[in-house]
Amino acid sequence: MSDNFSNSQIIKDPGDNYKTLGTRPVRHDGVDKVTGRAIYGNDVQLQGLIEGAILRSPVAHARIKSIDTSAAEAFPGVLAVATSADFPDPKDKVADLGEGPVNLAHLSANCLARDKVFYKGQAIAAVAARDVHIAEEALSLIKVEYELLPVLTRVLDAMKEGSPLLHEDLRTNEMGKKADTPSNISDHLHFEQGDPDTAFENAHLVVEREFKTQTVHQGYIEPHVATAHWNQDGHLTVWASTQGAFSAREQTAETLALPVSKVKVIPCEIGGGFGGKIPIYLEPVAAVLSRKSGRPVKIQMTRDGVFEGTGPTPASFMRIKVGVDEAGKILAAEAWLAYETGAYPGGVIGPGCMCVFSCYDIENARVDGFDVCVNKPWTKAYRAPGSTHVAFAMESVVDEIAAKLEMDPIELRLLNAAKEGTKRVDGPVYPRIGLVETLEAARDHDHYKSPIEGPNRGRGMAAGFWFNIGLKSSVTAHVNNDGTVTLLEGSTDIGGTRTSIAMQLAETLGIGAEDINPKVADTDSVGYTDITGGSRVTFATGLAAIEAGKDIISQMKGRAAMLWECEEGEVGFADAVFSQDSNSITFAELCGKLSSTGGLITARASVDPQGFTNGFAVHICDIEVDPETGKVDILRYTALQDAGKAIHPSYVEGQMQGGSVQGIGWALNEEYLFDEDGRMLNPTMLDYRMPTALDVPMIDTVIIEVPNPSHPFGVRGVGEPPIVPPPPAIANAIKNATGVRMTELPMSPPRVFEAITKNGGAPS
Amino acid sequence: MRDFEYQAPSSIDEAVALLAEHGDRAKMLAGGTDIIVQLREGLRDAGLVVDVKKIPELMQIAWRDDGGLEFGASVPCHVIYKDEKIIDSYPALTDSAKIIGGWQIQGRASIGGNLCNSSPAADSIPSLIVEGAACRIAGPTGERTVPVHDFCTGPGTNCLTEGELLISLVLPPPAKSAGSRYMRFIPRNEMDIAVVGAGAWLRLDESGESVEEARLGLAAVAPTPLSADEAAAWLQGKPATEESFSEAGDMARKAASPISDMRGPADYRVHLVGVLVKRALTGAVGRARGGDRNPVIPVGINRC
């Protein structure tokens, strides 16, 4: 077992009585990871392996007039060159790849551009050569003729009538109906309930503010990497750093117009994803190079390629208006949200609209949300995608209202908190949720109650929301004759989930987690499983493991019945012991008898739980601002969250701490800086400033367990809510410390300094 | 990156001969933490990389008879900041050595290399300026010495002519009642290039209350690192108080002419010069009065 080193607290549900759940076993893949033995994507070694490199567009918007690869092909050591001409033409096909429909023409062009380039860094061509240096040298020999087009880098500019168009055929999708004039606005969502206009008129206090955020990247330390081997028999094997082997398989198969049965994806250990490794970029390119060269081809993205050529989260412009009565009850709320989806449609404005008022019970509300195309990378999911943006805005406005009414910020939120039965503006009604409990735990926490002393210091708090999805998961379990169970999981493991899933199987069987041997399996070896993301793995794949466990118990009851010559229905099972009358046998002992009663047992389960469940996080943050420089120092940070049931508390704490620090980076320093021509100025980890160990304090955690009614163990997804509260918590702390309200992210030193100076320099 | 040849001469003469033979296609390799990045990014080109770390004079540290220090151009930062005598004698220099990149960079990067890379934002150069360093250079026509504030000539360029290499840096003997400090402003707490860097050195008079002599160096606010002479001269004879340091900071601003780039806007940088000079002088006087000379962990207010 393990020590709990962190400063953490768990507020348990009183009905809790588990044997394995809530303990902290060492993870099954841990030793390999601390000794360097674990195989990540770039560690794959194959006979005859050659390496590839990607040529990326130097311009942000252009027609591609010609691509001449002849000099590159002739370069000594080069074995193949690929362009989009090597991909089949996807025409207008739209595929459902699990998390929503995907336009295959866009997916394909984003892997290798077709007739137009939509952002600087878009992949144009690729070379495979004996080694990566030769491949990179050959890239410079590829001649591309570009016809430059006007560049759009700001969301509000791109929305204006008469602005240059990225896609001539793009028509705004207005809540399901297509408009008839071309636009850069790909989607307009509108949600409304009650009568906000009248309610605003009756409000005692109305606050309306505008907010801006910049493009921010997931920042995983491992770049994208894929190895492809296109065999002579037409079978394609791909080793990928991916959050979903099955999703990658489908995306790859569709892009190459291959039947899915000809494609096998082997997920390697993955060095971080956070949503950014759900889409494919390299797999079909490596496949084409492999087909053309007859060799396995590995491509790893360069770090600047990762920044410029993958899917960061959108920059945004938001306007929020909230009206309250004298007691602070929210009477009406309105949001106007514009998110940059980047080069192609299909951004995250949907979840943004869902999350903006999600922490509150508001009868009268209206949300208008827009996904807007601009000449920047195609945005993709980043941990609670779209929620952090709107939380920054909404939680800042709520904080301002609390200050104006001289109410405690947590009390104001408790007065308005969403509860079981609250209807969200986009439709769903909440089942049992844990927001109130989490707010109360924050209010009663030592951090919140302790005085904050010293000049230029302030405290802020904020709430955040994300839902966890179900989607499909499969596991296969093989019972071994020594009492252990090998568990093949379809979910890739980005944070320790293979262990928390194993623990759920262990709990079901009443045996120890160390007796389960979990493995992440490839697409030929386990049933269909949707991506690892959306905070779904511990929930949904855990459900599959529980179902598989029940199947094992059922089959083994049959074997016990055989031994005791009784009816299967007479056999009971509890605490890892099978019994009937005076007969009893332990799980492990019965395993030893499986071979002689019909052979070893395999159980499988595939689940597809419907509906969402909900996770709420509340963070408290103390900061100090250096008034002479605008630099913000985080002094103390506490993250509280309703986890439903913390299967492995260390990993729940880890999600809370990791998400908090990503949020802190987003709040203080991370942003894509673009020049007027749409070129990213800072595509390095030097100037894209993610927090170092010296930039943050310990992150104290409190896990509140309000069981999720739709999971046998009460599990809620926990991975995503933690990234949502940090930016508004810090903004609220800066307001508390200096009297200045920051409305733009990141709150970097020059911006904070300018705001303080404009405000007269003195804290209020 | 394109391939290149590699040579590791074992003497100054051998190195000079190589440079004479290969001219512009030869690039020096000391710690490699700048040049390898530049070669990879295509910012510099090399047909031959000359590894100077086998040349004894470039790797040694020697205290001179006059009490000063001469250390080789390729001595890595971690050797500098681990040396107790160097910490005691030239604390601004060890401040710089301890914050150039992270620990891993400091394991390779050298002060001399940082100087020769000649970035306007180089962390070591303001310290070298205020510690009064001189640069020993060898070339085809023999040796010469250049005061460090004349070394850099523009962003990425310096006074080394073709065929010359930097051998060592020579520091004057530490003075009594003197102290020095280097600090920089960066948006995170580590791993960033300086938005503004300021080095300060001062010597107190007999009473310990007034500044007898001061030197100020600035980074990232001009095409080269600067010596803020006017402000430093003004400090002479002034009381060693926060008020004087604040005024010196204001004066030092006039020496700054920064650009706005992705690391910071120009007017913000000018403002920071005043703040950092004041704080660096405060740090220097603390050390002059017997305060701790060890490098400071740069986190929290006033640590920059």
Place this chain on the structure above:
Amino acid sequence: MGRKIHVSTTINGEDSEFLCEARQSLLEVLRTSLSLTGTKEGCNNGNCGACTVLMNGVPVDSCLVLAVETEGAEIETVESIAKEGHLHPLQECFLEGAALQCGICTPGFLVSAKALLDDNPDPGEKEIRFELSGNLCRCTGYDKIVRAVQAASERMKEAN
């Protein structure tokens, strides 16, 4: 394409020889020529520390060391931290304290932290954070990493 250079060095206590081009980094040679894939590439530019190894006992970014520069040097990678089948206290504490999630930064952290504790057996929290600021982690938020290093230093002091 250049001629290959013959390099003799010591890696993880064993004599090692390899051929390499001058432009190949130590990181590249470790991973591709010597099959020591424990050391990871994160940025290839000295900004993330995932490639940290010890060179003559000093932590360095192996992406910024040319393989040819290792002639005659002693290189230690993450593969050498466990000795004779026993995990080092740091490795134990990282596992017990759940100080890794995706694990890609872990080898770099272990090498840096080992060098830190060998140099300073009793570092405070600020020192640990400062000396490890050259190793980026995106998953853990650093809390459990710092605590694991603290726990390991306690364990190592008790053992001595």
